[in-house]
Amino acid sequence: MGFIERAMKRTNRNLFVVVILIFLLVVGFSVLNGKMIAGVFQKPVAVSAEELRDFQTNGDWSNRLVDLSEAIDGYSEPVMLDEYRFHGARKTIYEYGLVHIDGSYMFFKADPGVIGKDELRFRGDLIRLDAAMEAYFKESRDIGNSPIFPFMLDTTRDFYKDASMMLTILVLLVAWFLVVAYRLVSRVLNPKKHIIYKRLARQGDPEEIIRQFEDELDRGEYEVIRNYIVTGHWIVKCERFSLKIAKNYFEPGSSYYLDNVF
16 A cells, blocks of 8 residues: 555545544534524414413423513513614613512513513513523512522513524534535545545646655655655655645755745
8 A cells, every 4th residue: 555545544544533533523513503403493382371380390491482461460661671882872672571470570671661561472582581680580579589580581682693594504514524424425426526636636647646756755765844744756745634835946966945835
């Protein structure tokens, strides 16, 4: 087995490792974000107060799309605002209100100006209750000792935006995997499609170049400089996934400026 053939097999092995790593990345990403990604294709499901308590007991509520319209006994005006300053003026990003469900309270998140209007719909996904909201419950006299749910309802479109972004990332990862896997399979089934063989073809007849290069190696007429192999006729740069090859135009005994060759 000659040097070029060994290089082809070595680069194929390296590419195979990359294919496996990308595959594991796709699987891991799918497992971690599968529930959110599936939400792109789902509609909120009507949920009762009893089912909400089951979610609370089982802890199975994250990224769950629900419709609480039938379960809610009433809701409040905005009790908390998420704001930022822009040119000195306050801009409201989100508003937060409270809903009363079967003797318990739950925060809900809405777009600014929606609370109290007809366009408010208690449909969306359940997300974790953060520390600031827990503190509000503890300090509020109106709520007192009433029980609270450990999650809140997000009625904005943020979930769908995030889920769509995750779906896009997954599609790109799968496409990347398919492209790299196709390159590996095509190289293995037909060595002439290997990138090394294609680069040899740019310099002339690949078989003749391989024969000449291997003969020079067998006769010991070569020099190894870093990751370069220099023979009388050829300069080969060894890379992780390929080889680069160029004709040797340097005069015998002259200094090599190999970094300028490719």
